[in-house]
Amino acid sequence: MDRQYTRLDEARNIIDPIIKGIKDEEAKRGAYVHLYGVGLMASLIALKRGYSREVAELAEIAGMLHDLLTYVDRNEDTDDHAHKCADHAREAVLNHLKSFTTEELDMIYSGIYNHSDKHVEGHWFDEIVKDADAAQHALRNPVEDYFYNAPRVQRVLQELI
Ligand SMILES: [Fe+2]
Numbered sequence: 001m002d003r004q005y006t007r008l009d010e011a012r013n014i015i016d017p018i019i020k021g022i023k024d025e026e027a028k029r030g031a032y033v034h035l036y037g038v039g040l041m042a043s044l045i046a047l048k049r050g051y052s053r054e055v056a057e058l059a060e061i062a063g064m065l066h067d068l069l070t071y072v073d074r075n076e077d078t079d080d081h082a083h084k085c086a087d088h089a090r091e092a093v094l095n096h097l098k099s100f101t102t103e104e105l106d107m108i109y110s111g112i113y114n115h116s117d118k119h120v121e122g123h124w125f126d127e128i129v130k131d132a133d134a135a136q137h138a139l140r141n142p143v144e145d146y147f148y149n150a151p152r153v154q155r156v157l158q159e160l161i
Contacts, residue, residue: 007099011061014093015068022071031071034136039063041139042132048160049128058104059128062111065089066129079116086113118152131156 019035022028042063046056069088070077076084089112094105111129114122118130135156138147147153 006057007097008057008060010097010099011064011093014096015064018068018072018092024074027071027074031068033140035064035066035068035071037063037136037140038066038129038132041136042128044160045128045131045135045156049124051128055125058100058108059111059125059132062108062115062125062129063132065093065108066112066115066133068092082116083113085115086110135160 015035019028019031022031039060040063042059043056046059047053051059065085066089067081067085069085070081072088076088078084086109090105090109094100094108097105100108107125110123111126114126115129115133117126118134121127122130131152134147134150134152138144138150138153138157140147142148
Protein backbone atom coordinates (compact mmCIF):
# COMPACT_ATOMS: atom_id res chain seq x y z
CA MET A 1 0.00 0.00 0.00
CA ASP A 2 1.32 3.41 -0.94
CA ARG A 3 1.80 6.01 1.74
CA GLN A 4 -0.88 8.66 1.78
CA TYR A 5 -0.21 12.34 1.35
CA THR A 6 -1.97 13.63 4.44
CA ARG A 7 -2.96 16.99 5.83
CA LEU A 8 -0.06 16.62 8.24
CA ASP A 9 2.26 16.40 5.23
CA GLU A 10 0.72 19.60 3.91
CA ALA A 11 1.54 21.31 7.21
CA ARG A 12 5.04 19.82 7.39
CA ASN A 13 5.78 21.02 3.87
CA ILE A 14 5.36 24.56 5.17
CA ILE A 15 6.86 24.10 8.65
CA ASP A 16 10.00 22.20 7.63
CA PRO A 17 11.40 24.89 5.30
CA ILE A 18 10.88 27.48 8.07
CA ILE A 19 12.91 25.33 10.50
CA LYS A 20 15.53 24.54 7.85
CA GLY A 21 15.90 28.29 7.29
CA ILE A 22 16.91 28.96 10.92
CA LYS A 23 20.51 30.16 10.72
CA ASP A 24 21.54 29.42 14.31
CA GLU A 25 22.36 25.68 14.38
CA GLU A 26 21.57 25.32 18.09
CA ALA A 27 18.19 27.00 17.65
CA LYS A 28 17.51 24.76 14.68
CA ARG A 29 18.37 21.63 16.68
CA GLY A 30 16.17 22.83 19.54
CA ALA A 31 13.31 23.50 17.13
CA TYR A 32 13.38 19.96 15.72
CA VAL A 33 13.70 18.30 19.10
CA HIS A 34 11.13 20.32 21.02
CA LEU A 35 8.57 21.13 18.33
CA TYR A 36 8.46 17.65 16.84
CA GLY A 37 8.66 16.15 20.32
CA VAL A 38 5.66 18.12 21.52
CA GLY A 39 3.84 17.26 18.29
CA LEU A 40 4.36 13.56 18.92
CA MET A 41 3.33 13.82 22.57
CA ALA A 42 0.21 15.80 21.62
CA SER A 43 -0.81 13.14 19.12
CA LEU A 44 -0.29 10.41 21.72
CA ILE A 45 -2.24 12.26 24.43
CA ALA A 46 -5.14 12.98 22.04
CA LEU A 47 -5.44 9.30 21.11
CA LYS A 48 -5.06 8.19 24.73
CA ARG A 49 -7.97 10.49 25.65
CA GLY A 50 -10.13 8.81 23.06
CA TYR A 51 -10.15 11.50 20.39
CA SER A 52 -10.07 10.64 16.71
CA ARG A 53 -6.94 10.35 14.59
CA GLU A 54 -8.02 13.58 12.89
CA VAL A 55 -7.98 15.37 16.26
CA ALA A 56 -4.57 13.81 16.97
CA GLU A 57 -3.41 15.24 13.65
CA LEU A 58 -4.57 18.74 14.67
CA ALA A 59 -2.88 18.33 18.06
CA GLU A 60 0.35 17.26 16.40
CA ILE A 61 0.31 20.34 14.17
CA ALA A 62 -0.38 22.62 17.15
CA GLY A 63 2.56 20.99 18.95
CA MET A 64 4.85 21.49 15.97
CA LEU A 65 3.92 25.16 15.83
CA HIS A 66 3.49 26.12 19.47
CA ASP A 67 6.95 27.69 19.97
CA LEU A 68 8.11 28.05 16.37
CA LEU A 69 8.58 31.81 16.47
CA THR A 70 10.88 31.58 19.51
CA TYR A 71 13.33 29.54 17.41
CA VAL A 72 12.97 31.70 14.30
CA ASP A 73 13.47 34.88 16.34
CA ARG A 74 15.34 34.27 19.60
CA ASN A 75 14.20 37.68 20.91
CA GLU A 76 10.64 36.40 21.07
CA ASP A 77 11.30 33.97 23.93
CA THR A 78 9.25 36.08 26.35
CA ASP A 79 6.35 35.71 28.79
CA ASP A 80 4.07 36.69 25.96
CA HIS A 81 5.57 34.25 23.49
CA ALA A 82 2.50 32.01 23.24
CA HIS A 83 0.37 34.82 21.82
CA LYS A 84 3.11 35.94 19.44
CA CYS A 85 3.71 32.35 18.36
CA ALA A 86 0.00 31.91 17.63
CA ASP A 87 -0.07 35.00 15.40
CA HIS A 88 3.15 33.95 13.66
CA ALA A 89 1.80 30.43 13.11
CA ARG A 90 -1.40 31.83 11.65
CA GLU A 91 0.44 34.13 9.24
CA ALA A 92 3.29 31.82 8.27
CA VAL A 93 1.50 28.47 8.23
CA LEU A 94 -2.20 28.21 9.11
CA ASN A 95 -3.38 30.76 6.53
CA HIS A 96 -1.68 28.69 3.81
CA LEU A 97 -3.27 25.34 4.68
CA LYS A 98 -5.99 24.43 2.22
CA SER A 99 -7.28 21.12 3.64
CA PHE A 100 -8.53 22.30 7.02
CA THR A 101 -11.80 23.93 8.06
CA THR A 102 -11.85 27.32 9.73
CA GLU A 103 -12.91 25.62 12.98
CA GLU A 104 -9.92 23.26 12.83
CA LEU A 105 -7.49 26.10 12.14
CA ASP A 106 -9.03 28.08 15.02
CA MET A 107 -8.51 25.08 17.33
CA ILE A 108 -4.84 24.87 16.37
CA TYR A 109 -4.49 28.63 16.85
CA SER A 110 -6.14 28.42 20.28
CA GLY A 111 -3.88 25.54 21.35
CA ILE A 112 -0.83 27.64 20.52
CA TYR A 113 -2.25 30.88 21.96
CA ASN A 114 -3.09 29.36 25.33
CA HIS A 115 -0.20 26.93 25.79
CA SER A 116 1.58 29.04 28.42
CA ASP A 117 -1.46 29.13 30.72
CA LYS A 118 -0.43 25.91 32.42
CA HIS A 119 -1.73 26.96 35.86
CA VAL A 120 -5.34 26.98 34.62
CA GLU A 121 -7.45 24.36 32.91
CA GLY A 122 -8.95 25.49 29.63
CA HIS A 123 -10.53 23.97 26.55
CA TRP A 124 -9.84 20.24 26.15
CA PHE A 125 -7.80 20.81 23.00
CA ASP A 126 -5.66 23.50 24.63
CA GLU A 127 -5.03 21.09 27.51
CA ILE A 128 -3.61 18.49 25.10
CA VAL A 129 -1.04 21.01 23.84
CA LYS A 130 -0.14 22.21 27.36
CA ASP A 131 0.23 18.65 28.65
CA ALA A 132 2.32 17.66 25.63
CA ASP A 133 4.62 20.65 26.15
CA ALA A 134 5.08 19.87 29.85
CA ALA A 135 5.60 16.14 29.22
CA GLN A 136 8.14 16.65 26.44
CA HIS A 137 10.27 18.83 28.71
CA ALA A 138 10.10 16.20 31.45
CA LEU A 139 10.72 13.15 29.27
CA ARG A 140 13.77 14.62 27.60
CA ASN A 141 15.44 14.08 30.94
CA PRO A 142 13.32 11.96 33.31
CA VAL A 143 15.83 12.18 36.15
CA GLU A 144 15.72 15.97 36.32
CA ASP A 145 13.26 17.02 39.05
CA TYR A 146 12.57 20.54 37.76
CA PHE A 147 10.16 19.45 35.02
CA TYR A 148 9.37 15.92 36.19
CA ASN A 149 7.85 16.93 39.53
CA ALA A 150 5.48 19.55 38.12
CA PRO A 151 1.89 18.56 39.03
CA ARG A 152 0.80 18.76 35.40
CA VAL A 153 3.60 16.41 34.34
CA GLN A 154 2.74 13.95 37.11
CA ARG A 155 -0.89 13.93 36.02
CA VAL A 156 -0.02 13.29 32.36
CA LEU A 157 2.46 10.54 33.20
CA GLN A 158 -0.10 8.79 35.42
CA GLU A 159 -2.46 8.89 32.49
CA LEU A 160 0.08 7.50 30.02
CA ILE A 161 2.08 4.93 31.97
FE1 LIG B 1 7.17 24.56 24.43
